[in-house]
Amino acid sequence: MTVGGGLFLYKWLALGVPLRADNAIQAWTVEARIRFTAQPDKPIKVRLAVPLRPPGFGLLDETFVSSGYGLSTAVRDGDREALWSLRRGRGQQELYYQAVVYPARESTRPASRPQRVEPPQFSDAQAVVVAGLVGQIRAHSADIATFTAQTLIRLAARDNSDINLLLAGDSSAERRAVVAAGILATAGIAARPEYGFLLHKEGQRLPLLTRLEVHDGEHWLSFDPLTGLPGRPDGFLVWSRGAPPLRDSDGVRHLRLEFSATENTYEALTAARQRAAERGSRALQFSLLSLPVQMQMVYRVVLTMPLGALIIVLLRNVVGIKAFGTFAPILIALAFRETRLLNGLLLFVGIVAMGLAARFYLERLKLLLVPRLASVLTVVVLMMAALSVLTYQLGIGAGLSVALFPMVILTMTIERMSVGWEEAGPSEALQQAAGSLFAAVLAYLVMTNRQVQHLLFMFPELLLIVLAMTLALGRYTGYRLTELRRFRAFAP
């Protein structure tokens, strides 16, 4: 109890694991897909820039999909590059990189200034123009920010032969950013184009956008190369700096690089997990979140089962309702998860009623117990199949989910109900059936509660508390609620 409670409080208060299930954040999965044809008998090398601490975003997760390739990543000049390599490749090849990013409030970007400002490679004619421009701009600007803005405004001028010479007929944002970076470098200012995407809507073939990044001595500032306006727009994910993402390739032909983005809802807990990783806390590292997603889904359900069992304990030992089987109600509740409550109830009652009818007919054949159970099971399966087909033909999709009921549980329920029916009378049998259903519905309501699932999944140690409560109930020797009724002759 103490261990469970303590761990729970630590995770909640210190690591900020959210208590509520709806603490969701919007996250984006950005995928880079490289497709190419391998050149025969040549080693393959592909170098791709991948995001490193993109400003305004947190990197939640990343995946490299590249079967058979050697993969290494390296950080160069504040940019990260992934290098795929393969000795021999044949035919079409595909490489994937996936990054899951979420908008982060504070950007903890180190304002590292590149060591040297490399003088750009301009032709003689261009160099003259640049020198002239630098002189003019310097006269019209006050600091690095205004210098940059002036540079970009001048590059936007139309029908100016000097500018046309510099841009070489290409007035795209990328060209302007590259040229502006060159002009700024000539003036001794560190500048570089930055490449990235605007994450506003999902899409395939995400257009790669270019912006200009300038170092003002303390921070990197971002400018729109077309308008010269400073400030990075919200949702702009910086993918690479200095050069376009695809850095280098060898031994490949027809290389195509495409980006796509999808929006996902991640619970805020993933961010908390990130925080825990940064702090080096093991409490979350060894949590269920480290499991593959499919396993996580399984555990989401499995972890609520002890709680369902606790409810059964409560209902049986404290309330004192009668039910078939000990844990049959939990299994029925699990089936309800898939069928939804109302459909589940209707289907369950329908199948059990029809099964009972079949069972009463079988009674006349005087079968032995096990063959009789097997026959009832067969009848139940047939009825389920028939019901599925029938409801599907009628266009009621809900009927299909009948297949999710645990057949053996249904069979045992039918058998015990019919025996109870004969021995203790219909009212007793119906009472027990109603008790089972009531327990199942209650367990279902608790087990499928999103909040409950979230809490148990994030804080499995709460199960220790559940265990403690179960143990305590195991020593509950008070009256059951139904006993108050049973012994009412004693207390007027």
Next chain:
Amino acid sequence: MIPGPWRRARALRERGVLGINQRNGDFIARVNPRRLYPLVDDKVRSKTLAQAAGIQVPPLYGVIAIQHQVLTLPKLLEGREDFVVKPVNGSGGNGVLVIVSQRKGRYRKASGAQLTQDELEHHVSNTLSGLYSLGGQPDAAMIEYRVHVDPVFEPISYQGVPDLRTVVYRGYPVLAMVRLPTAQSDGKANLHQGAIGAGIDVGSGITGRGVWRNEVVDEHLDTGHPVSGVQVPQWDTLLELAARCYDISGLGYLGVDFVLDRDFGPMMLEMNARPGLNIQIANQTGLLPRLATVDAHGRSGASVAERVAFAKERFGRT
């Protein structure tokens, strides 16, 4: 609404009513060692045990343990006018079949309903496959002597034999009742099947008012005779026999069922390691004060006679 249950729980507590959780947790778990359960759950074993100790039991005609033996049923029943078929590991009277007469391969139940040979065999097969056993395990069927009602109980029982249930706590008989079959209980003496339970004064052996399905009744539903004020014959002997069942079974919290046979007197039917709590309703008395008395004043080495004397003195109705 909320204070209602609390008030009632307190009232029950004051009357010393034992609840099922407390019975299981504080008494059965404490004084009934699990390993002894088979002794009482298996009726053939408890029969042998009782016989060895000199306690009368209904004679056993035969046991059918495997399906193949069902074929020997006619031979086993040859010349037996009446008999009882029971599951060896049954509980709560389920699966008990009482045959009062047979003629030309047809068996008549106490109710007058007739069974064919086939139906009887089917009943035995069901028993073997565990339909009536505790937990549904495969079981055996036993066929034994049918007890004949003692004249004392004839007016207040319907088509069956009343049985005398005594709760014995650590060797001391603490509470007793007689269970009277009714038409509804189909000649069986189980309260939940509709039999009437009437408390018996431990001191004198005289019956009190009856309870039928949680209702207090003064007359037998079918015969109309008063159920209270009946002196149970050989009461002292019955108490002693019940107390001795503690010694042979070793179970500290025990329900013992006896029947009075017209010709042979008291016979032990079965012992129960988890006796029901309805005996409290039949007696309008809670078990807890009596159990506490035994815990406080009972001696573990006391003889049967001492224990019966103690019970009659402490638990008698002055």
